[in-house]
Amino acid sequence: NAGVMQNPRHLVRRRGQEARLRCSPMKGHSHVYWYRQLPEEGLKFMVYLQKENIIDESGMPKERFSAEFPKEGPSILRIQQVVRGDSAAYFCASSPLITAGSSYEQYFGPGTRLTVT
Amino acid sequence: GESVGLHLPTLSVQEGDNSIINCAYSNSASDYFIWYKQESGKGPQFIIDIRSNMDKRQGQRVTVLLNKTVKHLSLQIAATQPGDSAVYFCADRIQGAQKLVFGQGTRLTINP
Numbered sequence A: 001n002a003g004v005m006q007n008p009r010h011l012v013r014r015r016g017q018e019a020r021l022r023c024s025p026m027k028g029h030s031h032v033y034w035y036r037q038l039p040e041e042g043l044k045f046m047v048y049l050q051k052e053n054i055i056d057e058s059g060m061p062k063e064r065f066s067a068e069f070p071k072e073g074p075s076i077l078r079i080q081q082v083v084r085g086d087s088a089a090y091f092c093a094s095s096p097l098i099t100a101g102s103s104y105e106q107y108f109g110p111g112t113r114l115t116v117t
Numbered sequence B: 001g002e003s004v005g006l007h008l009p010t011l012s013v014q015e016g017d018n019s020i021i022n023c024a025y026s027n028s029a030s031d032y033f034i035w036y037k038q039e040s041g042k043g044p045q046f047i048i049d050i051r052s053n054m055d056k057r058q059g060q061r062v063t064v065l066l067n068k069t070v071k072h073l074s075l076q077i078a079a080t081q082p083g084d085s086a087v088y089f090c091a092d093r094i095q096g097a098q099k100l101v102f103g104q105g106t107r108l109t110i111n112p
Helices: none
Strands: A005-007 A010-013 A019-024 A031-037 A043-050 A053-056 A065-068 A075-079 A088-095 A112-116 B010-014 B019-025 B030-038 B045-051 B056-058 B062-067 B072-077 B086-094 B100-102 B106-111
Touching: A005 A088, A010 A019, A019 A088, A019 A112, A031 A075, A031 B100, A043 A065, A043 A075, A043 B100, A075 A088, B010 B019, B019 B030, B019 B086, B019 B106, B030 B062, B030 B072, B030 B100, B045 B056, B045 B062, B045 B072, B072 B086
Parallel strands: A010 A112, B010 B106
Antiparallel strands: A005 A019, A019 A075, A031 A043, A031 A088, A043 A053, A065 A075, A088 A112, B019 B072, B030 B045, B030 B086, B056 B062, B062 B072, B086 B100, B086 B106
16 A cells, blocks of 8 residues: 655756656545755645645745646646746645545655756 | 744654644634645645544544634654655645645655
């Protein structure tokens, strides 16, 4: 029973290039969340998606960042024209359909560590 | 506003001793709280959760206490082991929202 999978685990990009981060949720999970973590800091929420829908993108920078969770395939976090300040660990989490009284646990993947040179 | 903070950034305890990690939150509308453990180079791992209608919950070697009056959350780890060395984060969810708000984290070191 595979957990949340993310790839690549490490990604190096030069300033101005594009970064694409992929996340496959746990089997049976229909909710995906992206978080960013800077060194020695906690995780910061970026975006929450369900299949083909962005539900909450209140944590996404207004420019250069986008996310999608298509009907088929993994969720993608895309960063255009990367800058050094984008260097961070990006974590994806997934959860099952949330029903009244259910646990709200989010299961995290191993993360993608993005380095912008 | 939304914020979850921690009282201490680092904590060192002797192997076998009990440890307590504290967390403060500010939003009265938070209805769900989680403790995560993060080892170096890995993603956060769920430890234990508690809903706002509870004040205590126990797991295996871990206990979470919630004091809504002072907006305080704590994680107690009994009989610490070397494998407990990690960064521990508390996180909360505001009622009606889905995102988690994480604190800065406490680095727990278990000394042999």
